[in-house]
Amino acid sequence: MDEDRDSALSQAVLLREEGQAEQARVRLLELAERYPEDAEIAYQTAWAHDVLELEAEAVPFYERALNGSGLSIEDRHGAFLGLGSTYRVLGxxxxxxxxxxxxxxxxxxxxxxxxxxxxxxxxxxxxxxxxxxxxxxxxxxxxxxxxxxxxxxxxxxxxxxxxxx
The missing domain is CATH 1.25.40.10 (Tetratricopeptide repeat domain)
Structure with a gap:
């Protein structure tokens, strides 16, 4: 278990939940670069982009999340909804x-x-x-x-x- 990863991810998610989406996005991008195979980080990074209406930037992170492993059932469901909705918004x-x-x-x-x-x-x-x-x-x-x-x-x-x- 990587406590630094878990703590940094929790802090970034909390920032997003508290309405500080841009700060969350910056932290999540750093985490996504450090952990490129981490589906949970990819999902949270996609979500942060979506909150900021940066749909095109969210797509590769949603795709990475769904093509990886390790998402909870709830997050996997959310990734399908998120990516499908993002594709739709993008036409x-x-x-x-x-x-x-x-x-x-x-x-x-x-x-x-x-x-x-x-x-x-x-x-x-x-x-x-x-x-x-x-x-x-x-x-x-x-x-x-x-x-x-x-x-x-x-x-x-x-x-x-x-x-x-």
Whole structure:
């Protein structure tokens, strides 16, 4: 265990959480240079860039994080969401959708990944798929009693949007 690494990483994350994202980014870049194979540092570095709206600079760090090993399940999930969203913001819709699908292969049925995939699908001109996916997420996750009372119908119509009875 590298206590210097752990302490420096914790301090950088705390800076980001306290709203000092630029200071966090500088420290994380130093750590990423010192530990180029460290997926956790890469993920935190990507996140710091995203917070500062430096999406293009975040991409290689997200990619490094996902291609490496050692991320917690929660961080791996967050990296899929982060990279997929970043690709989408950059107008890389195909890459975005592919990343969300890759995430869904590891986290089947995940509502957040499905929702973000729906946004990328919309950007790709796949409005029917996007709406269908969102309806399914709504039916499965809404706590609204009225939505729940129509859950079966919403789920059915999510797959049959174009049908006329």
């Amino acid at each position: 890389r819709y195909e890459s975005s959708a592919a990343m969300f699908r890759r995430g869904l292969a590891e986290f089947p049925g995940d509502a957040a990944l499905t929702t973000f995939l729906a946004m990328a699908s919309y950007n790709l001109g796949e409005s029917r798929d996007a709406v269908g996916s969102l309806l399914k997420v709504l039916a499965e996750t809404s706590g609204d009693p009225r939505i729940q009372s129509y859950r079966r119908a919403i789920g059915y119509y999510a797959d049959h949007l174009d049908e006329i009875v």
